[in-house]
Structures are given as structure tokens and as C-alpha cells.
Amino acid sequence: MTDFAATKALFHLPEGMIYLDGNSLGPLPKTTAARVAQCVTDEWGEKLITGWNKAGWMAQPTALGDRVGRLIGAEPGHVVLGDTLSIKVYQALAAAVDLMPDRRVILTDSGNFPSDIYMAEGLIKSLDRGFELRVVAPEDVAANLTDEVAVLMLTQVDYRTGRLHDMAALTAAAHGVGAVIVWDLAHTAGALPVDVAGCQADFAVGCTYKYLNAGPGAPAFIYVAPRHVAGCQPALSGWLGHEAPFAFDLDYRPGPAIERMRVGTPPVLQMAALDAAMVIWDQVNMQALRAASIALSERFIKGVEATCPMLTLASPRDPAQRGSQVSFHFENGYAAMQACIARDVVGDFRAPDIMRFGITPLFIDAADIDRAVAVIAEVMDGRLWDTPAYMQKAAVT
Amino acid sequence: MTDFAATKALFHLPEGMIYLDGNSLGPLPKTTAARVAQCVTDEWGEKLITGWNKAGWMAQPTALGDRVGRLIGAEPGHVVLGDTLSIKVYQALAAAVDLMPDRRVILTDSGNFPSDIYMAEGLIKSLDRGFELRVVAPEDVAANLTDEVAVLMLTQVDYRTGRLHDMAALTAAAHGVGAVIVWDLAHTAGALPVDVAGCQADFAVGCTYKYLNAGPGAPAFIYVAPRHVAGCQPALSGWLGHEAPFAFDLDYRPGPAIERMRVGTPPVLQMAALDAAMVIWDQVNMQALRAASIALSERFIKGVEATCPMLTLASPRDPAQRGSQVSFHFENGYAAMQACIARDVVGDFRAPDIMRFGITPLFIDAADIDRAVAVIAEVMDGRLWDTPAYMQKAAVT
Numbered sequence: 087m088t089d090f091a092a093t094k095a096l097f098h099l100p101e102g103m104i105y106l107d108g109n110s111l112g113p114l115p116k117t118t119a120a121r122v123a124q125c126v127t128d129e130w131g132e133k134l135i136t137g138w139n140k141a142g143w144m145a146q147p148t149a150l151g152d153r154v155g156r157l158i159g160a161e162p163g164h165v166v167l168g169d170t171l172s173i174k175v176y177q178a179l180a181a182a183v184d185l186m187p188d189r190r191v192i193l194t195d196s197g198n199f200p201s202d203i204y205m206a207e208g209l210i211k212s213l214d215r216g217f218e219l220r221v222v223a224p225e226d227v228a229a230n231l232t233d234e235v236a237v238l239m240l241t242q243v244d245y246r247t248g249r250l251h252d253m254a255a256l257t258a259a260a261h262g263v264g265a266v267i268v269w270d271l272a273h274t275a276g277a278l279p280v281d282v283a284g285c286q287a288d289f290a291v292g293c294t295y296k297y298l299n300a301g302p303g304a305p306a307f308i309y310v311a312p313r314h315v316a317g318c319q320p321a322l323s324g325w326l327g328h329e330a331p332f333a334f335d336l337d338y339r340p341g342p343a344i345e346r347m348r349v350g351t352p353p354v355l356q357m358a359a360l361d362a363a364m365v366i367w368d369q370v371n372m373q374a375l376r377a378a379s380i381a382l383s384e385r386f387i388k389g390v391e392a393t394c395p396m397l398t399l400a401s402p403r404d405p406a407q408r409g410s411q412v413s414f415h416f417e418n419g420y421a422a423m424q425a426c427i428a429r430d431v432v433g434d435f436r437a438p439d440i441m442r443f444g445i446t447p448l449f450i451d452a453a454d455i456d457r458a459v460a461v462i463a464e465v466m467d468g469r470l471w472d473t474p475a476y477m478q479k480a481a482v483t
Numbered sequence: 484m485t486d487f488a489a490t491k492a493l494f495h496l497p498e499g500m501i502y503l504d505g506n507s508l509g510p511l512p513k514t515t516a517a518r519v520a521q522c523v524t525d526e527w528g529e530k531l532i533t534g535w536n537k538a539g540w541m542a543q544p545t546a547l548g549d550r551v552g553r554l555i556g557a558e559p560g561h562v563v564l565g566d567t568l569s570i571k572v573y574q575a576l577a578a579a580v581d582l583m584p585d586r587r588v589i590l591t592d593s594g595n596f597p598s599d600i601y602m603a604e605g606l607i608k609s610l611d612r613g614f615e616l617r618v619v620a621p622e623d624v625a626a627n628l629t630d631e632v633a634v635l636m637l638t639q640v641d642y643r644t645g646r647l648h649d650m651a652a653l654t655a656a657a658h659g660v661g662a663v664i665v666w667d668l669a670h671t672a673g674a675l676p677v678d679v680a681g682c683q684a685d686f687a688v689g690c691t692y693k694y695l696n697a698g699p700g701a702p703a704f705i706y707v708a709p710r711h712v713a714g715c716q717p718a719l720s721g722w723l724g725h726e727a728p729f730a731f732d733l734d735y736r737p738g739p740a741i742e743r744m745r746v747g748t749p750p751v752l753q754m755a756a757l758d759a760a761m762v763i764w765d766q767v768n769m770q771a772l773r774a775a776s777i778a779l780s781e782r783f784i785k786g787v788e789a790t791c792p793m794l795t796l797a798s799p800r801d802p803a804q805r806g807s808q809v810s811f812h813f814e815n816g817y818a819a820m821q822a823c824i825a826r827d828v829v830g831d832f833r834a835p836d837i838m839r840f841g842i843t844p845l846f847i848d849a850a851d852i853d854r855a856v857a858v859i860a861e862v863m864d865g866r867l868w869d870t871p872a873y874m875q876k877a878a879v880t
Contacts, residue, residue: 098528107532114528119520122752126519130698131495131511135504135831143699170747172721173570180609196733201722201747204735208720212577212609221733295748301527302540302751323605324569325598334834336593336618338601350567350598351692354699355519355752434532437731 088374090447096366097299097449104458106433109273109411109444112299118362125358137354146357147348151307153364154298157372158271158290159281160309166344167360168352171272171293171306173322175239176205177347178268178289178308180321182237183209183217185266185288185314189236190217193265197224197244202270206239209321224249228259235265242280243273243409246436248401250278250409254285261286266314272296275307277410278379279372282309289314297410297446298367300360308347315343324349366448378447380405382455383412386445389459390414394466400440413442421476422465429470431461487775487844493763494696494846501855503830506670506808506841509696515759522755534751543754544745548704550761551695554769555668555687556678557706563741564757565749568669568690568703570719572636573602574744575665575686575705577718579634580606580614582663582685582711586633587614590662594621594641599667603636606718621646625656632662639677640670640806643833645798647675647806651682658683663711669693672704674807674843675776676769679706686711694807694843695764697757705744712740721746763845775844777802779852780809783842786856787811791863797837810839818873819862826867828858 098114099105105113129141138144151165158165168174183192192206203221210217222230224244231238238260242251253269260267266288274280276297282290290309294300310318320340325331326348329339340346383405390397390412397414416422416439423435433443443458465471495511496502502510526538535541548562555562565571580589589603600618607614619627621641628635635657639648650666657664663685671677673694679687687706691697707715717737722728723745726736737743780802787794787809794811813819813836820832830840840855862868 100529100531105531111527111532111534113531114523119523119528122523123516123520126511126516126698126756127495130508131516132497134497134502134510134829135508137508137699169566169570170721172747173566173719176719199722200725200731200733203733204720204722204725207735208718209609211716212606212718213611215611293748301523302534303749303753305750306747319608321605321609322570322573323601324567325596325601328597328601332834334597336597336600338604350569350703351690352700353702353750353753355756356700356750359523359752432531437729 088371090378091451093366093448094451099449103430103432104454106431106443106445106450106458108446108449109277109296110434111295111302112297113449114301115299115363115366117365118301118359121362122355122358125355143352143354146354147352148345150357150360150364151344153368154275154294154307155309157275157367158309159279159283161283161312164312164315164344165307165309166347167305167307167357168348169306171291172201172205173349174291174306174308175202175270176209177320177322178291179206179209179237179239181310181318182266182268182289183213184319185317186236189234191220191234192217192237192239193220193222193227193230193235194239195224195227196221197249198239198241199245199270199272202239202241224251227256231259231263231265233263235263237268238265239268241270241272243277245273246400246440246442247413248409248411250402250407253280253287257285257287273409273411276367278376287311294360298360299363301356304356304360305353310344310347318346320346322349326350370448375447379410379445382447382450382452383408383410383445385452386412386443386455386459389456390462393459393463396466397441410446411442411444413440415439416441418471418477422471424476425465425471426462429461429465431458487848490763490845491848496846500827500829501851503828503840503842503847503855505843505846506674506693507831508692508699509694510846511698512696512760512763514762515698515756518759519752519755522752540749540751543751544749545742547754547757547761548741550765551672551691551704552706554672554764555706556676556680558680558709561709561712561741562704562706563744564702564704564754565745566703568688569598569602570746571688571703571705572599572667573606574717574719575688576603576606576634576636578707578715579663579665579686580610581716582714583633586631587612588617588631589614589634589636590617590619590624590627590632591636592621592624593618594646595636595638596642596667596669599636599638621648624653628656628660628662630660632660634665635662636665638667638669640674642670643797643837643839644810645806645808647799647804650677650684654682654684670806670808673764675773684708691757696760698753701753701757702750707741707744715743717743719746723747767845772844776807776842779844779847779849780805780807780842782849783809783840783852783856786853787859790856790860793863794838807843808839808841810837812836813838815868815874819868821873822862822868823859826858826862828855
């Protein structure tokens with residue numbers, strides 16, 4: 087599907103709102119409520135325990151894995167859904183360091199999402215084997231790839247600036263020093279086309295509540311390259327990752343392939359919401375989406391820069407180096423974003439001074455961009471952000 | 484609330500079905516569909532990203548924690564919801580072994596749920612510090628408590644037989660040898676009253692999709708005793724367990740108390756379903772529930788034993804040593820259970836020969852028990868299980 091006027095009609099958006107925060111929590115597809123209601127009333131209510139087989143609950147994590155996998159260029163059968171992104175980061179990283187018994191450095195960058203770094207800290211502490219988490223600036227990653235590095239762990243798109251790492255180049259560079267790579271695709275999946283198989287990424291993880299529109303608390307995903315999966319001994323070895331969960335053996339034997347990255351009971355209601363969202367995504371051409379995202383982003387940057395001299399572009403100017411968001415620096419960014427939100431242009435703020443706007447062609451069009459620019463210009467030009475209420479509120483999301 | 488005729492009216496049960504499997508997946512409360520629909524349509528659809536504050540999504544895991552905590556005797560502020568039970572087992576066990584740096588034995592019993600044992604195996608492998616998982620028979624636990632034991636990890640109610648461990652006695656015995664204890668309350672929470680605070684349990688975990696009726700994939704819970712929580716360094720150190728998640732610091736600092744056992748984004752739709760179920764549970768008197776459970780269980784055992792000589796009681800005969808389920812041995816138990824299910828009496832089967840029936844007074848009454856007994860007797864007496872279809876099917880749930 088390349089007709090994004092058609093996809094826009096598939097989403098519920100509050101009347102009058104321009105929602106430029108689909109990179110934080112995607113909006114509600116119109117069919118989701120009915121799909122979730124069906125899951126609750128017909129599947130759970132009527133099928134009860136038999137839903138695990140008769141409603142396909144048990145197979146959902148891998149069935150949905152293939153559908154999400156298409157968006158990131160994964161081979162079928164190598165993505166599974168479940169848990170949260172932080173848990174999936176932990177699983178990928180634990181498996182990755184296990185592949186590299188003689189090295190002790192986990193390299194990442196300061197643009198990584200903090201939870202990824204926290205999970206790495208926790209893993210390192212548990213392992214207690216002298217691992218070092220080395221955090222460098224995003225632009226210094228390649229230069230810090232040495233033969234000490236066991237794992238390069240990166241989030242492809244910086245959650246503040248939208249700066250985009252070159253997946254193929256950095257994967258090749260990591261492999262060049264004998265390291266393995268873990269990609270966090272939180273701001274990539276559904277934002278731009280990538281090809282984890284083509285660039286031979288080792289592990290990838292991501293979430294589905296942002297661009298994929300699967301709702302608050304939607305499950306995360308994990309990809310393991312086919313060449314690694316048989317050798318991965320899961321650190322979080324739960325029963326649904328067992329070769330035969332219902333044999334109830336007392337010894338863990340990992341499942342045949344990506345199934346071993348399952349842990350516990352999947353969140354069936356959240357999976358139903360993801361299913362509804364994927365009905366839309368199944369039809370989306372990612373190249374067309376990327377073209378639309380760039381066109382809208384360029385239009386937005388041009389508009390804001392023409393009207394808001396107080397705002398400084400924080401995102402890369404080159405669209406090839408940018409994900410699907412546009413960010414600006416402004417010292418009173420929190421207050422300014424509150425003023426925009428009060429006028430139904432919804433983006434969000436990231437400390438210390440980032441005003442962040444998600445560009446999501448499935449439901450945002452050129453007219454929305456133009457109206458957003460006009461509202462932002464009005465807020466900035468009129469100093470409408472400069473009120474006690476906006477200035478004093480603490481940022482909480 | 485002690486009027487279980489009134490609670491029965493609060494559940495949707497398929498017409499004509501006697502559902503004795505609420506210990507595997509509880510049935511649907513009648514208000515859940517509307518509560519989940521409200522979450523999807525009003526909270527997500529209308530509030531979008533502001534739902535984290537305006538709809539209370541961020542506070543749900545601890546707010547629901549207090550409500551679940553009441554059922555297990557936890558102090559307010561010491562239970563949090565999230566993730567799956569396997570993940571919560573891992574967190575509790577990792578924190579527990581951390582408290583005992585000089586000991587290397589994790590003691591458990593062969594009646595523990597296999598996933599708990601698998602998660603322990605995974606943790607031991609990650610730690611790689613010479614930990615030993617010692618698995619003994621349930622009746623031999625106390626005798627194996629020595630000063631080598633760092634952690635005693637037990638599921639209170641055996642998922643096959645319903646055998647109930649004495650929480651107060653085993654907790655005291657563990658403490659007597661200087662060990663800490665992790666209780667899995669999967670088949671306890673909502674099944675019988677326990678008092679984790681009163682018996683000074685160190686850690687407890689459990690799920691909410693069984694007796695608590697929160698639906699397939701509902702979140703798990705974890706309790707950490709007040710005396711331990713400040714010293715726990717979470718192994719799964721995710722951003723929502725951080726002291727200040729939205730400061731986006733690059734260093735992990737654990738949250739003030741039980742919040743540190745949060746990991747990633749909570750499953751908001753599943754939390755809404757749990758909220759609806761807890762509206763019922765908030766009113767339940769656990770002592771009255773236990774009395775009703777024992778009365779129904781005794782009636783069921785008496786009825787089956789009077790009519791089904793081929794079935795042998797697998798559960799303890801003394802109700803004080805039994806959870807809220809009744810199990811029987813029968814060599815063709817899988818086929819017999821299929822025959823019962825075909826006649827709308829739904830229990831489940833656990834290998835090698837266990838027919839398991841959950842006794843859940845919230846929605847099962849004496850008339851249901853009598854009808855179930857009559858159907859089971861008809862199946863057994865008429866050898867209705869002895870058909871190729873029932874005999875050949877493999878057990879999958």
C-alpha cells in the first residue's frame with residue numbers, strides 16, 4: 087500500500103488534533119477495539135482455556151513475529167514477540183556476550199536509550215566476569231571498534247535527535263573486528279525500511295507501541311540471525327522457550343529456533359491489539375513510507391525554520407541520516423511544547439531542551455504538517471509558552 | 484463479601500459449562516469487556532500519550548500491587564505488577580542469592596512448576612559462580628535445609644496434586660538455617676489466604692490469570708519484604724525501575740522501594756483487565772473463600788470416590804494440606820478428561836496420569852459440583868473415554 091490518504095482513514099485521531107507523537111505511542115487503529123473485544127468476549131469468554139489452541143494464542147508470538155519481521159527484513163521464522171523491550175535487550179545481549187567468551191567490552195553510544203544501558207549494567211553485574219560497558223559519542227562508535235569489543239549494542243535512531251546509524255556499515259565494521267552486534271530498532275520498525283538479514287545483523291530487538299500502533303504496553307520483538315539461533319542458550323530460560331513446554335520436564339532444553347527466546351505466558355490481549363495494527367502494516371510498502379516520511383519531514387523543517395528563528399534544528403539535516411522524527415533545540419522547550427499541545431499540536435519534550443516531533447505518514451499528511459507549522463509559529467512568535475503554568479510544570483513523560 | 488451466589492453472577496460462563504479450570508485460566512468477569520474497551524477507546528484512543536498520567540497507566544503497577552497484595556497479606560507498597568511469572572521468579576531469585584554471598588545452594592522441590600526451575604537454571608548459568616540447584620521431593624524439603632542453602636524456592640501449591648506447603652513453618656525453617664525464601668504463589672493468590680508479612684516471607688511472586696481472573700497473559704506480581712527492598716540491586720534493571728525514569732540518566736539508580744522491580748513499559752490493556760477482576764476481589768473475604776473452597780472440595784472428593792472406583796485421589800485428603808484443586812490419578816486420564824470436556828465438565832490433564840479440577844467458589848457452587856460428579860461418573864462408568872479420538876490425541880495444554 088502506498089496510498090497514505092487511505093491509511094489515514096484507518097486511524098482514530100481525536101477531533102482537531104495533529105498527533106506528532108506516534109514515535110512515542112502510536113494512535114489507535116479503528117479496527118483495534120473490535121479485535122480486542124473479540125479476543126476478550128469470544129476468545130477468552132467462550133473458549134476459555136482452549137483458546138491457547140483454538141484461538142491460536144500459543145502460536146501468536148511467532149505468527150506475529152513473521153509479520154513484524156517483514157518490516158525489518160528478517161527471514162521468516164526468526165522473530166518472536168513477547169515481554170518488553172528491556173527484557174528483549176537483556177536476552178539479546180546475554181546471548182551475544184555468550185558468543186564471545188574471550189572478550190570483555192560491550193560498546194555502545196550515549197545516544198542509546200537509557201534502558202538499554204541499564205539492562206547492560208544489570209547483566210554485567212550479574213555476570214561479574216570483568217565486563218566493561220564502554221559508552222562513546224554516537225559519531226565515535228566506528229573509531230572505538232577494536233578487537234577488545236565483544237558486542238556493539240546500538241539503537242539505530244536516537245530517541246532525542248532522530249540521528250540514524252548506518253546499519254549496514256556499522257554491522258560490517260563490528261564484524262570486521264570480530265564483534266557481534268545488537269540493534270535496537272525501537273524507532274526504526276515501522277519508521278524506515280531496514281534489512282537485518284541483508285546486512286547480516288546478529289541480533290535485533292524493538293517495540294511495537296510506537297510506529298507500529300499496537301497500543302500502550304504492546305509486546306516487544308527479538309530477532310536472532312539464523313546462524314546464531316541454534317547456539318543461543320537463553321539466559322531467561324522460561325517454560326515457553328522450552329523444546330516441549332507441556333512435557334513439564336525438570337530440565338530446560340531450548341526450543342528449536344527463535345521459540346527459545348520466548349519466556350512466559352504471552353500477553354494475549356496486547357497481541358490481539360498488535361494483530362489489528364499489523365493488518366494495516368501487512369499492506370504497507372516500506373520504501374514508499376520512507377519516501378513519504380522524508381517529504382513530510384523536509385516540509386516540516388522548511389516550514390519551522392522559515393517561521394521560528396528561536397528553534398534550532400537538532401536532527402541531522404541530511405534526510406539519509408535521520409529517522410522519522412524531527413527535533414529542535416529550544417531552551418524553554420518544555421513550556422513551548424505544552425503551549426503547542428494546548429493548541430492540539432502534540433509532540434513531546436526530552437531533556438534538556440529537545441522539542442521532538444514524530445513524522446508518521448500512515449496518519450499525518452502535508453496539510454497536517456502545514457497546520458502544525460502554523461501553530462508552532464504562533465506559539466513561538468507570540469511567546470505563548472511564557473506562562474507560569476507551562477514554565478513551572480515538571481516534565482514527566 | 485462472603486456471598487458466593489452473588490459473585491457467581493459476576494462472571495460470564497459459557498451456557499451449560501461447569502468450568503473446573505479456573506486454576507489454569509480464570510473465566511471472564513462480566514465487566515471486563517467494558518473496562519478493556521474503555522481503556523482502548525477512551526484512554527488510548529482519546530488520551531494517547533497523556534494516558535500515562537491522565538489515565539493512571541504509570542501508577543497502575545503499584546496501585547494494583549496493593550490490591551493484589553491484600554490477598555496475600557502483604558504490607559501496602561510492597562507488591563508490584565508486571566512482566567510474566569517467569570521473569571518475576573528470576574528477579575526474586577537473583578535478588579535472593581545476592582543477599583547470601585557466601586552460600587551456593589538453591590534448594591527447591593520436584594513439585595515446583597518447571598518454569599521456576601528453568602529460570603533458576605538460567606540464572607545459575609549466567610552467574611557462573613558454582614551455584615547448585617538442589618531438587619528434592621516435596622516432603623523432604625525441611626530435612627534438606629542446611630546451612631549450605633542460600634535460597635529455598637518453593638511453589639506453595641503443587642500444580643498437579645494441589646499439595647500445599649506450610650508457608651509459616653517452611654519460612655521459619657529456612658530462616659532457622661539462615662536462608663532466605665522465595666514463594667511462588669501462582670496457585671495460592673485468590674485460592675486461599677496467606678500472610679506473607681506475618682510469616683516473614685522474604686520474596687513472593689505469582690500470576691493473575693488463574694484464580695484472579697485477569698485473563699490470558701495477565702501480568703505477574705512480585706513482593707519483596709520491607710526489610711530487603713532497599714538492599715536489592717535489580718538484576719533486570721529496566722528504566723521503569725529507575726529512581727527517575729524520565730531523567731534519562733545514563734546510570735542506573737534503583738527506584739525507592741518495590742518500584743525497582745519494575746522493568747519496562749507495563750501492559751496497559753492487560754492491567755485494565757486485571758483492574759476489572761480486582762473490583763470483584765477487593766470485596767472478597769479470603770477466610771470465607773477458603774471455607775467455601777474446602778466445603779466444595781470435600782463434596783467433590785466424596786462424590787467422585789463414591790461413584791468412580793477407577794479414580795484414585797492424588798491430592799492430600801486433609802484439606803489443610805491441599806490448595807484449591809482436587810486431582811485424581813487415572814491411567815487413561817487424558818482420554819477421560821477429553822470425554823468430560825465433551826460433556827461440558829472442564830478440568831485439565833497433567834502428565835502422566837493426573838485429572839485436575841480447580842475449585843473456585845467465586846463461580847462454582849454445590850450444584851455445579853454435583854453435576855460435575857454425575858458427568859465424571861457417567862464417563863467413567865460407561866468407559867466413554869475409550870474412543871480412538873480421545874485416546875490418540877496428544878496433550879497440548
